Amino acid sequence: MKLDSKIPSGPLGQKWDKHKFDLKLVSPANKRKFEVIVVGSGLAGSSAAATLAELGYSVKSFCYQDSPRRAHSIAAQGGINGAKNYQNDGDSVQRLFYDTIKGGDFRAREANVHRLAQTSVSIIDQCVAQGVPFAREYGGLLDNRSFGGAQVSRTFYARGQTGQQLLLGAYSALSRQIGLGTVKMYPRTEMLDLVVVDGHAKGIVVRDLVTGEVSSHAADAVVLATGGYGPVFYLSTNAIGCNVTATFRAFKKGAAFANPCYTQIHPTCIPVSGDHQSKLTLMSESLRNDGRVWVPKRKEDCSKSPSSIPDADRDYILERKYPSFGNLAPRDIASRAAKEACDEGRGVGPSGYGVYLDFAEAINRLGASKIRERYNNLFDMYERITGENAYQQPMRIYPAVHYTMGGLWVDYNLMSNLPGLFVLGEANFSDHGANRLGASALMQGLADGYFILPYTIGHYFASSKQARPKVDHAEFRKVEEEVSARTQRILAIKGKKAPRSFHRELGKLMWENCGMARSKQSLEANLKLIPELREEFWKNVNVTGEGSDLNQTLERAGRVADFLEFGELLSLDALTREESCGGHFRVEHQEEGECKRDDANFAHVAAWEFQGEGKAPLRHTEPLVYEEVHMSTRSYK
């Protein structure tokens, strides 16, 4: 397999403009002849489907939810970055680019990240034009706030519901096209496999989640915007339905999976309360603008009421360790600091796995009403879940799996190594390296969908000239049969355990052995235990009901089956990457508790190629060549 990143030549700042000029075009009259399948309706998927339809392509859009408006981008809270420099505080495209590269611990592709920063300004304009109600100042101008890993205020926000408002913007654009008949929408439909004909991605096989019907859809290109794989850890801030199936099925059909071990553990989530828990809830990073993270200096104070512990006996861990960024240190660093304090026995709350996020000082300084205006919905959510009032006592928070930087490998055109397969947003690997900065996921999803794919997909159509097969092509038939057979196989087991119970067991293995601290030993344990669990799944899972109607247990089982394979790939990638970088922390590779990168041996993307069932996947590398940035040791001290 050849991984050609297709990065354009020329100076970094001019690559994208040059590339846009070099890309071939499809004439307006010809665009409607091309059909595009878009899977997923989050920020990347909705924005791509709407924009491609506006351009004149025929689009089919698929989502597993009952409406495209419910994709999990909706839950993003804090904001979206844009290098507008409206605050006159020294921001620029160059600075956003550099912050993102550095935040990713120098493991992202330079040219992609620069393009992302350039595009960020157009995204803000586009969203405003759609009627996204970003926060405003009294003079009517857009307001900004700061976010982790940055020393400027470049984050645009709509209270604590920025993802919701951006997604509703993209959804409204998509809805407009559906109303015009240029997009055909398939809600409650799950992609179960990719169809590759003559080496090109030419369609998908889906299951109608209401009728159980398995059917094929052919197209000239397939776009996957299916999000990340956080729920491989079972507990995460992702939605219950988020899954790896679409990207993992594509992997099994030949698409390379890049850097699966880069997973982001978000520092500010509500701690686990018990075994019944189905998900964890994020408390937006924006809270760290006004909240101070601390634990008691002494173990014996941990059970005391926080208000009875005087300031002198508190350890403000981030302010102490990272004075120049303080509470706004990047996520991976803040998470490890919390874990370290809890591992020392200084954690708070019933489980001992929690640290305080304290607003007392900000409430004193700004007044409770200002804090309420900024974060009210988050404080309310916290109270509903924990029964505690964070205006009166500090929040308790602990890190949780939140985002996955790894994903299907794509070139500069966002096309995978399989021609005709494009991958957008969290589902691809390209922009965040080993750690994503806050407010950058929304930016990337919308950059990919509104402003990058619409240019690059045309080039593929204009240059590949690969005919679109019909759905009665033998390959579609074959894949449909495979999908149906797999469903039947799962239904026929009728074992003793619910799919959720396997999912929970897998999650425990992933969190314990491949979570915030990974070692050779723990990862090798996973490589042994995950296949055992998988074997048990295929003997002992119990899926009730049948395949011919709405069967949520069957949906869950199919997703868990893929996670049970994918978890092994993730662990293998983590074992092979013998360095620490960003969210990937190998205990063997550290310096005073910080990540110790090995640029000599690991300044590359690792992309895995499927070799067949029961065979070890093959690891390929794409060297990360930095033309402009100097790879340095990340410091937030």
Place this chain on the structure above:
Amino acid sequence: MEKGMNLTLIVWRQKDAKSKGSFATYAARAVNPDMSFLEMLDVVNDDLIQRGEEPIAFDSDCREGICGSCSCVINGVPHGGQKATTACQLHMRMFKDGDTITIEPWRASAFPIVKDLVVDRSAFDRIIQAGGFVSVRTGGAPDGNAILVPKEDCDLAMDAAQCIGCGACVAACKNASAMLFVSAKVSHLGLLPQGQPERDRRVLNMVAQMDAEGFGSCTVTGSCEAVCPKEITLDNISRMNGDYAVAMVKGK
């Protein structure tokens, strides 16, 4: 003996849209007060699967009150009656040991039942498709700060834009009216300068689609506002009625 509450659940079971449904009774044992309502249902479902029975189908996804998937009527009230709270954010500490809880789907002819507690809310999507947008194509937007929006207007627009499209307003209304949902979108865009060019046709088209979907009329009882998990207010309905009247007078 495990700690926790023991509850009796009376749950609507219906195989599919065509079948006749009925209530079934289940015991929920050792319920931890820190569980969310849907996590309690997860545990009941795992028990059912264990026994080889079909679990209760219900919609849920984000489980943090923002996606709008969850949709069950709990003891006669959509989302269960805690102020500004979706079913997924309702926690079991709101109930007490020995309680009997009735769980039903949204009931409205415009929201046909798919299975058990799952309903088809695609009518809401079709209303948005009829006009719930600003017609701007990607690219060519002016600078974000070129459009000044007074903070007060923006805050009001945001209050309306928070709607999660769950449909509780319809489920609560004796007429199954969708006015609160439709008016939230009409208000959101009507309050902003970006929404002005299409203000008249938007309200006319969305209301026409709402009527075509078979939602009932609004008699301003306020039951919708009372159950809305995002606290969308009746002011939006007044605003929409005003916009509708103006658009009718203009004859657009």
